[in-house]
Amino acid sequence: MARTGRPKAELTLTDDEREQLLRWSRRAKSAQSLALRSKIVLVCAQGLDNKQVAAKLGIVPATVGKWRSRFVARRLDGLVDEPRPGAPRTIADELIVSVIVATLERTPKDATHWSRASMAAETGLSRSTIGRIWREFRLKPHLADSFKLSSDPLFIEKVRDVVGLYLDPPERALVLCVDEKSGIQALDRSAPVLPMMPGMPERRTHDYVRSGTTTLFAALDVASGQVIGSLHRRRRAIEFKKFLTKIDAEVPSDLDVHLVCDNLSTHKTPAIASWLQAHPRFHLHFTPTSSSWLNQVERWFGLLTDKQLRRGVHKNLQALEKDIRTWVTTWNENPRPFAWTKTADEIFERLNAYLQRIPGAGH
Known part of the structure; x- marks a missing residue:
């Protein structure tokens, strides 16, 4: 059957x-x-x-x-969902509100921020209960972030200028984001690095020996992701001028060159102004003050730091500079441009929404 x-x-x-x-x-x-x-x-x-x-x-x-x-x-x-097992909640809503208000509006007498222990002593609740309340309302008194608002009087005009280059670059022109990563240290650990093993991460001593610093001048092509780099031991107008000359030699002569750079004084010296006047195809576009996020080469510097510099060990400057040149060469073998999607108006809208959360920011 x-x-x-x-x-x-x-x-x-x-x-x-x-x-x-x-x-x-x-x-x-x-x-x-x-x-x-x-x-x-x-x-x-x-x-x-x-x-x-x-x-x-x-x-x-x-x-x-x-x-x-x-x-x-x-x-x-x-x-319909049945009531979950366990004892009913015993903490009154008023007490939860008082924890949230205290966390947001005041600090303990002996510290700059609340801890679970200090809030527990203040309210009479257990530390674990304070932790659960904070997690539920996504409050993290132990964390602090930083921000910087530009005070540049031409902030709006500069943002529109730079973002316009990213989203709608001129024809027959190259847009390069230019900056210097200064003070790159050649650091040698006081003892050999112990390699990673199963169940054990790579280990290194906390102390190190400094062997000098170098500066990387870099120009990132926003369209292709290619990078023109140059290393110098100092960061002056004369080194910046040499870097401009290198860019001039490597960019085809039939293209205009638009450089996005910051407001460093070495970018505005009479020697640089004279050089630019003699090379009319070069055009400088300055980001607003305190707005390094607007320069795409800063993102590339971050990759260089994460992948090469932070855990690098170099006995001398020559070894450091060799590794940097090798990393730049490797990057240019498979360059990856960064996709810029925000319009200037979207940036201003988001900044305005952020300012609304800061007491007194509109004054």
């Missing part, structure tokens, strides 16, 4: 139940678990077995069996 499997509970719906289930099943955003359970019951009412319902809804048969049985036993009430 063929095996028929476990008999399924008969499931029929009244008109009122069908109407309520249809309303629940159509919820677009909230209570998606209830919407799915309602769909399960509605499909079961069509006479399909659990496997057929599961295949139709893209779920497992056990889930169908669970909610079919719940509905047959308790009807609509069976689809």
